Amino acid sequence: MSTQGASLPKKIRTIPGSCIASGNCTLVAPDLFGQDEKGIVVARVTRLTAAQLADAQSAAAACPVAAIELVDDVETAK
Amino acid sequence: MSPFSPPPGAPVLDIDFTSSRMCNDPYPVLREIRELGPLVWNKRGHWMTARDKVCREILNRPAPLGQQGAMANFFGAEAFISIDEVARHNALRGVWMTAFRRDVLAALSRVIRTYAEGMLERVAARFHAGESPDLVAGFCRPLPAYVIAHMMGIPDDMMPTVVEWSDLMANSASGGFPIDYDNDPAWLAGERAKKELGAYLYEQIDYRRGHRGEDLISQIVHSDVGRTLSDEAMMVNTRQLLFAGNETTANWLAHIVVTLGRHPEVRRQIVADPSLTAQALDEIMRWESVVHTLPRGVRGDDVVVAGQKLQDGVEVVLLLGGANRDPERYEDPERLDIHRERKANLGFGYGLHSCLGVTLARIEALEATRAFLAHFPDYELTGPAPSFATFPMRGPGPIHIAPGHS
Numbered sequence: 100m101s102t103q104g105a106s107l108p109k110k111i112r113t114i115p116g117s118c119i120a121s122g123n124c125t126l127v128a129p130d131l132f133g134q135d136e137k138g139i140v141v142a143r144v145t146r147l148t149a150a151q152l153a154d155a156q157s158a159a160a161a162c163p164v165a166a167i168e169l170v171d172d173v174e175t176a177k
Numbered sequence: 178m179s180p181f182s183p184p185p186g187a188p189v190l191d192i193d194f195t196s197s198r199m200c201n202d203p204y205p206v207l208r209e210i211r212e213l214g215p216l217v218w219n220k221r222g223h224w225m226t227a228r229d230k231v232c233r234e235i236l237n238r239p240a241p242l243g244q245q246g247a248m249a250n251f252f253g254a255e256a257f258i259s260i261d262e263v264a265r266h267n268a269l270r271g272v273w274m275t276a277f278r279r280d281v282l283a284a285l286s287r288v289i290r291t292y293a294e295g296m297l298e299r300v301a302a303r304f305h306a307g308e309s310p311d312l313v314a315g316f317c318r319p320l321p322a323y324v325i326a327h328m329m330g331i332p333d334d335m336m337p338t339v340v341e342w343s344d345l346m347a348n349s350a351s352g353g354f355p356i357d358y359d360n361d362p363a364w365l366a367g368e369r370a371k372k373e374l375g376a377y378l379y380e381q382i383d384y385r386r387g388h389r390g391e392d393l394i395s396q397i398v399h400s401d402v403g404r405t406l407s408d409e410a411m412m413v414n415t416r417q418l419l420f421a422g423n424e425t426t427a428n429w430l431a432h433i434v435v436t437l438g439r440h441p442e443v444r445r446q447i448v449a450d451p452s453l454t455a456q457a458l459d460e461i462m463r464w465e466s467v468v469h470t471l472p473r474g475v476r477g478d479d480v481v482v483a484g485q486k487l488q489d490g491v492e493v494v495l496l497l498g499g500a501n502r503d504p505e506r507y508e509d510p511e512r513l514d515i516h517r518e519r520k521a522n523l524g525f526g527y528g529l530h531s532c533l534g535v536t537l538a539r540i541e542a543l544e545a546t547r548a549f550l551a552h553f554p555d556y557e558l559t560g561p562a563p564s565f566a567t568f569p570m571r572g573p574g575p576i577h578i579a580p581g582h583s
Contacts, residue, residue: 116520119535120237120528123274126267138237138528160278163535164521 109152110172111142117166127161128154146172179222181491188213191220194470199568203469204511207499215483216493223472223492227499229506229523231483235473235495236528239263241480242473242493244530250358251349253413255406258421263529269414270533272400276328276393279536285324289541292323293548301552304580309559311575317430318344318423320545324537325422329415330392331381338377339419345370347424347570371416378412378419393418418533425467426538428572430545431563432465433458435573436513437546438558443515448554451547457515458542463522464513466498470569471526497523498571555581 111131120138124131131154133141140162147155147169159167183189190213192206193199199206210217211227219225226232235242243261252258257269275281296316303310322340323333331339349367356364378394385398394415397403403411437444447454472494475487482493501522502510508517525532532538556578563573 116518119521119525119531121531122267122529126271126274137233160280161274162279163277163525163532165279166521 107171107173108149109147109155109169110145111147111155112168112170113140113142114166114168115139117164119164119166121163123161123163124158124167128158131155132158132167140166142167179491181222181488183218183224184485187216187218187485189218189220190225192225193221194568196568200565200571203498203568203571204502207496207502210496211499211503216485219494223494224487225494225496226483227496227503228483229500229503232471232495232497232500232523233527235482235493236471236523236526236530239266239529241476242482243476244473246474247356247472250356252417252420253409255410256413256417258417258530261529266529268402272397272402272414273393273418273533276396277533277536282536282540285328285537286540286544288327289320289324289544290548292327293320293545296320297548297552301580309577312434312578313427313431313572313574313576316545316549317434317572317576318427320430321426321538321541322423324541325419328393328422329381329419330385330390330394335377339374340423342370342374343420343423346374346420348567374416374419375412378415379408382408382411382415421532422534422537424570425532426534426541428467428570429458429462429538429542431572431576432467433461433542433546434549434576434578435558435563436461436465437550438556438576438578440513441555441557443513444550444554446515447546448550453515454546455539455543456519458539458546459519459522460513460515460517462524463501463507465571466501466522466524467570467572468524468526469496469498469571471495471497495523497526553578553580557581 118140120134122134122138124140125134131143131151133143135141144151155169159169190210192210207227210225215226215228215231217225226235239261244259249259257266260266260269296319300310300312300315319340322343323336326336326339346367349364358364381394382398385395389395389399397411397414437447443457447457472492475489475491475493478489480487487493501524504510525535558576559579560577563576565571566574
């Protein structure tokens with residue numbers, strides 16, 4: 100991550116292999132996260148708007164197994 | 178005895194979960210169960226599964242395959258761990274959602290380290306005095322108890338008593354299956370401990386009403402949902418946290434000490450590169466699971482699992498330690514391999530009732546392991562091999578080591 104990271108837009112990256120289907124993300128940010136038929140995390144959006152960022156951060160922190168990451172969206176930033 | 182019987186042709190075994198074979202080395206039996214089929218009938222009156230996929234399928238359907246009787250008997254019907262109705266469960270569990278967030282828990286690392294250091298210094302002092310202290314009693318058991326009690330705002334001088342209550346409760350949950358609730362002495366001793374702990378927690382809850390703090394008890398007392406709860410509901414929810422925070426982590430720490438003692442090559446890798454510690458601890462959780470049995474009860478007449486229709490009311494016991502060595506999910510599953518592809522094992526459960534405290538447990542295990550290896554980087558296990566008293570919640574008994582050069 101570069102020092103400009105904080106100002107870049109963010110996108111959601113999920114790590115399904117780590118997911119234990121706790122459902123925390125869907126409680127914290129139901130507009131951004133759902134679960135597939137096996138209970139595994141599914142991101143409903145990829146690129147986050149500024150208004151969605153705080154909810155996405157809360158969901159990432161609430162995930163017990165760190166299966167949600169917010170990464171710099173270099174493409175959109177260009 | 179169970180009123181249920183298997184359909185014709187179902188694979189059947191007779192497995193006594195209290196036998197010394199299941200306590201000491203359950204893995205050959207778990208493998209046999211897993212290989213016999215997705216569901217195997219235990220002559221003692223319930224289904225079993227030791228397959229990863231089937232466990233996940235069941236844990237993902239809490240409504241027709243719920244916690245049912247066993248959890249409610251142990252934790253209390255109003256504790257969220259016993260509640261399968263999703264909205265109600267989430268409302269109660271949600272009280273502590275923030276407290277168990279990763280960013281919030283990170284602030285506890287220092288507290289955990291301080292407790293661990295203190296305990297290890299006392300252990301080291303006893304080695305210097307020529308004694309051979311038991312690491313389970315001196316380190317693995319008290320550390321998680323002190324940490325969760327600290328989070329609950331329980332004063333330090335009460336902690337030994339809390340540890341004792343928790344031990345008795347753990348012992349009661351780890352007896353035979355199904356439990357003889359009227360006569361099993363371990364169960365009855367556990368019931369007494371639960372009552373005493375409950376009485377203590379009632380006092381704590383009452384005190385928090387007028388003395389709001391940052392602790393977990395204050396959080397439920399002063400939450401929106403907490404204000405709608407009876408004192409008993411508040412108590413059982415608080416008590417479940419304390420118990421769940423202790424027993425599982427204590428046993429995990431004991432497994433870690435024994436496993437790293439038996440696999441010095443793994444220990445040396447971690448000592449040389451501490452960034453490998455977290456993945457090594459996850460692998461130890463997979464390879465030596467703590468919670469081995471999760472009973473689930475069928476609700477309704479149309480419940481199908483692994484293609485088979487199950488009778489209303491029958492229990493299915495998920496054998497998580499078997500599922501965690503399922504070759505369909507893990508390559509060469511019987512091998513301890515800290516470099517294997519990282520994916521979630523079932524050690525912390527799955528779905529609605531997956532462990533609320535995963536992150537706390539992981540931080541504790543990480544801090545404990547680092548502190549332990551800093552004190553005893555080349556310890557060796559000594560004395561008789563640690564024994565395992567119970568299968569359902571499985572962890573090694575007294576652990577003695579030669580401390581090496583500390």
